[in-house]
Amino acid sequence: MSNLRAKGCPLCGAPTNPDYRPFCSRGCRDRDLLQWMGEGYRVPGRPIDEVADEED
Ligand SMILES: [Zn+2]
Numbered sequence: 001m002s003n004l005r006a007k008g009c010p011l012c013g014a015p016t017n018p019d020y021r022p023f024c025s026r027g028c029r030d031r032d033l034l035q036w037m038g039e040g041y042r043v044p045g046r047p048i049d050e051v052a053d054e055e056d
Helices: 026-040
Strands: none
Touching: none
């Protein structure tokens, strides 16, 4: 049966650790958290190339 998704870390597929559900370890949980924040946060100080519209 396809019960694989329900039982395993969403990031690496390793067996879930009850302490870090639904992830397998703190590492994966942190990684997911960072990813999540990375998507929600747009760092204002990010360098942008303003030469994209340069005409010659
Ligand atoms: Zn994992």
